[in-house]
Amino acid sequence: MRLGFDLGGTNLAYGIVDEGKIIEKGSVKLTDLSPEAISNHMTKAYVELKEKYTITAVGIGVPGIVSQLDGIVVKCVNLNWVMVPLAELLKEHIEVPIVVGNDANAACIGEVAFGGMKGYHDAILLTLGTGLGGGVVAGGKLLLGHQGAGTEIGHMIISSGEATCNCGNKGCFETYVSATALIRKYNELGTTHVQDAKSVFDRLENGDDVAVEVVDWFCEHFATGIVNLYNIFAPEVIALGGGVAKAFPKFEARLLHAISNRLFTNDLTYGKIVEAELGNDAGIIGAAYLADYQ
Numbered sequence: 001m002r003l004g005f006d007l008g009g010t011n012l013a014y015g016i017v018d019e020g021k022i023i024e025k026g027s028v029k030l031t032d033l034s035p036e037a038i039s040n041h042m043t044k045a046y047v048e049l050k051e052k053y054t055i056t057a058v059g060i061g062v063p064g065i066v067s068q069l070d071g072i073v074v075k076c077v078n079l080n081w082v083m084v085p086l087a088e089l090l091k092e093h094i095e096v097p098i099v100v101g102n103d104a105n106a107a108c109i110g111e112v113a114f115g116g117m118k119g120y121h122d123a124i125l126l127t128l129g130t131g132l133g134g135g136v137v138a139g140g141k142l143l144l145g146h147q148g149a150g151t152e153i154g155h156m157i158i159s160s161g162e163a164t165c166n167c168g169n170k171g172c173f174e175t176y177v178s179a180t181a182l183i184r185k186y187n188e189l190g191t192t193h194v195q196d197a198k199s200v201f202d203r204l205e206n207g208d209d210v211a212v213e214v215v216d217w218f219c220e221h222f223a224t225g226i227v228n229l230y231n232i233f234a235p236e237v238i239a240l241g242g243g244v245a246k247a248f249p250k251f252e253a254r255l256l257h258a259i260s261n262r263l264f265t266n267d268l269t270y271g272k273i274v275e276a277e278l279g280n281d282a283g284i285i286g287a288a289y290l291a292d293y294q
């Protein structure tokens with residue numbers, strides 16, 4: 001059995017994972033965000049759980065740039081961490097192998113190992129929430145890049161840009177393809193406002209003209225990003241996760257049509273687009289299995 005941690009900016013979730021299933025879960029609300037405080041929470045969870053389970057490995061997903069092969073969190077804005085040697089801090093107290101990785105990469109591994117992309121060797125997860133995160137598995141291995149800084153898919157620049165991204169650039173994929181983008185665009189164009197992305201898709205169902213325009217805009221840019229990913233990685237499958245993915249059946253036909261207009265060649269079978277299956281558990285499950293894909 002393995003212990004997976006999903007570290008967020010306010011919460012540390014963890015679980016004992018056995019054959020891709022979480023058999024015991026826990027979480028800690030974070031007040032002190034220092035590496036010492038958080039590594040102490042992790043150690044405590046490990047020590048408690050190893051009384052009940054035989055833990056053979058520990059994996060941790062962190063919301064930032066992680067040099068996975070070194071176990072170092074290079075930068076995590078939410079926690080205000082720079083160059084934190086998390087694996088080293090934990091090794092003093094945890095005697096089994098520890099892998100520290102990026103949280104979106106962990107979710108991708110969860111989906112490849114046990115979820116919507118199970119069995120594929122070339123696979124991409126796109127998680128659409130307030131931003132757009134993702135991970136790439138190429139030839140059966142997680143693509144990390146130097147210092148683990150690769151596959152920041154949400155910051156792939158797909159246009160000269162409308163809105164400014166959190167990263168300071170314009171034209172980033174996530175400024176078109178995320179819940180935040182859908183809400184912003186609707187509220188720019190509409191005379192009434194929405195608070196969440198679900199409302200945009202609900203209004204689409206009701207034939208609201210602004211919602212139609214916004215979802216078309218979303219799908220056109222989504223298709224541009226996906227075709228870039230097709231041309232660079234040639235995935236067999238792309239899974240969509242996160243809150244916005246729940247509306248996939250409502251925008252699937254529009255998205256596939258927009259993609260078909262952009263394909264490099266019609267002589268190839270490009271990756272199918274599916275829904276992710278593990279939901280919020282993907283992070284914990286995938287973290288526990290990061291070691292198998294590096």
Ligand SMILES: [Zn+2]
Binds near residue numbers: 154165167168
């Ligand atoms: Zn950006």
